[in-house]
Amino acid sequence: MDGYGMQNQIACIRRSLFDQGYLDEQFIQLEELQDDANPNFVQEIVTLFYTDSTRLIQNIELTLNSRPINFSKLDDYMHQFKGSSSSIGAKKVTSECAVFRQYCAAGNAEAYISSLLPYIYTD
């Protein structure tokens, strides 16, 4: 039925997210937390994450655009972002953050940024 079809679709999409490495099992934990008492828990959390990360990303962008780049601040933001995304289970974002932080440590943000920007916008 339609309902099943839709559910199948959702399941497939979800599955693909895991397969592509966008999500990891932390997300599953979140899903498990959802129960009758909080039927929309996952939805709430993800929404919260997006809102929060938007703010964070804005900050990151600002920092990146400023000259000279304040790496420690950038590192801080990245750290926060990494923490958030890892709590959600956003595996890919988390690892990107980690990589980015390494670049920041090296003081080489530009190079990384340019390679990262596409990700940021598509994520």
Added chain:
Amino acid sequence: MNVSSVKGSMSISSSTSTWKAGDTISDQFPAGLRVLVVDDDPTCLMILEKMLIACLYKVTKCNRAETALSKLRENKNGYDIVLSDVHMPDMDGFKLLEHIGLEMDLPVIMMSADDGKQVVMKGVTHGACDYLIKPVRIEALKNIWQHVVRKRKNEWKEFEQSGSVEEGDRQPKQSDDADYSSSANEGNWKGSKRRKDEEEETDERDDTSTLKKPRVVWSVELHQQFVAAVNQLGIDKAVPKKILELMNVPGLTRENVASHLQKYRLYLRRLSGVSQHQSNLSTIISAQDPTFGSLSSLSGLDLQTLAATGQLPAQSLARLQAAGLGRATAKSGIPITLVDQRNIFSFENPKLRFGEGQQQHMTNKQQVNLLHGIPTTMEPKQLVSLRHTAQSVGNMNMQVPPHGAQSSQNNPLLMQMGQQQQQQQQSRGQILVDSTINHAPRLSSMGQPILSNGMATNVSSRNGIPENIRAPGYSQTPSMLNFPMNHASELPGNCFPLGSTPGVSNLTSKGAFQEDVNSEIKGSGGFMPSYDVFNDLNQHKPQSWELQNVGIAFDSSQHSNSLQGNLDLTQSALGQQGFSSGQMNGHNRSAAVASKAMFSTGDVKELGSAQNVNQHLNNLLVDNTIRVKSERVCDTSPANIFPDHFGQDDLMSALLKQQESVASSENEFDFDGYSMNNIPVYCVLLSWKMVSSHCEYHVLLGFFEAYQGQIIGEVSKIHFCMICKGAHAEF
């Protein structure tokens, strides 16, 4: 009184209350565990909350550390465990950790996406029970109750071991607790660590001590008493049993004393090795540490105080502490350089030292045991007063009569003291020390106030410094109480009656103070307890046994010549002071020490003429209580140099140095006044002008925790944290 101090010092940690609760629902445990979660990330916060609820815990969440702290403060027994993020915008997670550890003694679990070894180590050293890496899994949360149980168990165990009858409260007895815990008791316990100074003072303490957790928190006061007892017996002959008898603290068991003695011996040993530094530190400490009170949790006075003072470089603190610990026992025989002594008990001694002078002021028993470790954050004002008082009193007694009464009590006390002191003369820096010591207002019990008084007189001559201390008027200051630490207000128990230690209050200004002190000290001999006093101490050394608090005054650490060294000094100085003061009043020695340390560091530079100081000190010490040390301090004032900038580290080092110097010279002092040598290094929390990181404090706390059994490491830097009003030590 002493007893009260004991009680107050006993960390009643809220867990006690929780036990009760647990008792009633023990079968449901860990369900219903009251968890406080702090994280600035809303996503994480929500997830954690949900997970904890799923674990059947009662969750309270905050997204700001300040909020969390206020929640904890308003409901001390309302939580069993705290989960905190490491990176938060308003306050560093480690600082929060320290605060909580000191004030509430709750188990704290840190969380972070950062899994770097250093960070995790930092968590450990700061005293975190556990460190979770984000993303936090629910399985990890399911087990957090073990930390609660463990903590309680340890506390109980201590009690049991000590064998004190009072305890009665063993775990099974929660109900008894209920019985015992009259409102007063409860109050005491709740305060854990410093609380209840007010009420408890004597009776309650007894009750509370027995009821609540068996864990003995070696507050500054208590430590001072301990040092006094040890000095009296002679380090070689000091056996736990006799010490216990001498101390006459209800609720304290032989085991408690034995383990503390062991630590003290280690401390002394360590101090002797750091003499020069310590002396410096001690001075620093005294002056600076108003916040000493905050260190309430620091039981190991020595260490804690040092830590508390934050000022003292963690390392020095550790050293001091070790030395202090070791020293305390050896009062005379110990070759501890003054520095050491100072470190050792700046807190303790302060009280003692002031003895006479202080007594008047100190009436508040709170005088403190100079922050035994409580990093009470002394409010600057108090510090100032402390300093002044410290000067005169040298008996750090001022310290803040933290009897448990946290700051509130102390403050008044201090104030009183301070005032009195003023008249007297800036009683030696001791007062400062006191303040730093934050000790719970034990001062009174310690008899420190007397010191201050006594000191005051001496101080007058010596106190030339007091002037520096800004102690407006604290002529006597010695009432060490002044020390207490201005922060007294802050710290719940830290009552650093900074008021008295004018010097102390100046902690912040310490830098300035020190300079002043130094100059003053030269002439005056009156140590300004304020940590600045320490500087003076160097000069006066003896005077400010108040410096004892020096440890506390780690502000001087700023001077930190080599903070570390200073710490030791402070410790020793403090310790020494403590000893000498032991005689005086037995109290403020530590303060004195601290002050000494303070002086040493600061003064060292200026004083240069240790002799000067010593002489002064002697004079100051009302009856020699402090003098002993102070002189030494002067002599040695090694580098105490407080670099005017109050770098905590410097302070510590300065203190340490001083102590060392002090310690060395003193050894033979019979601490009637303030033998720096045996002064345990108390970390006097001096108002840290800028708290760089709260974590250091935690480190110190951790160090103090170590006091409970393991040595974590040497404190390399002590900072005084204004936020947590505690001393932070860096390892």
